[in-house]
Amino acid sequence: MEVKQAIQKRHSVRHFTDQKIDSKQLKEMIGIAQKAPSWVNSQPQKVYVAQGETLEAIRKQQQELTITGAKTNSDIPPMSRKLWSEQAQKNMAEWSHGIPAVLGDNWQET
Template sequence: MDYKTVNKKRYSVRDFLDRNIDNETLTQITKEAQHSPSWANAQPWKVYFAKGETLTKIKQDYKKYNRWRMNPNSDFYTMHCNDWGNYARNNMAD
């Protein structure tokens, strides 16, 4: 498939169904996503899945903070690439 076709078919999802996804499907999606590009092929991300009560709590907090118009506050800080682990640094070197 050429770039123009890929680019035109790309879309972002902003609405989601309220249904469970089995762990096998989530694992497969994660494995495939690991092949996506990143700066210098570092791929320094970590993936977390939230389900059940944890997901419910996240949704409630999101609605509450959105209603209060609070600025987002990520639990994750942005590391300098020199602080990344060996896996990410080796990917960049390769």
């Protein structure tokens, strides 16, 4: 694949299913991802794979944090949306307004 094709085919995924991924396929994806460049070859990535009961425990914990509105810690300090460019704020607002159409009106309750 040419660089132009890779850029044109690139996309973000924000909606996930509970579809299981074959272990062999998962290992292959991680192997490919290891070849991605990092800033000054710092290779800061760490990959953790959770499946089964461990994954379900993580899901439940995250759901509880969301429901209770618990304060979380980000690896990268967040920037207030007020500091984003006007275009970035507009893009996020448009994207946010489309969430109920995909996830339903009660999406914040799940």
